[in-house]
Amino acid sequence: MTIHLAAIDIKRLVEKYPNDQELGAKVRKIYWDLKQEKNKYILHQ
Numbered sequence: 001m002t003i004h005l006a007a008i009d010i011k012r013l014v015e016k017y018p019n020d021q022e023l024g025a026k027v028r029k030i031y032w033d034l035k036q037e038k039n040k041y042i043l044h045q
Helices: 010-016 020-043
Strands: none
Touching: 010 020
8 A cells, every 4th residue: 555645745844854863753654644544534434
């Protein structure tokens, strides 16, 4: 399963989290949040 993060403003994230570790953590959080929301949607159909 692939979740596309195209809707996320990468430039804004990079400016807000200039530290690579912080940026990576934020991107991972967004990934898992989107995955969880997608799973909830699938389960409730």
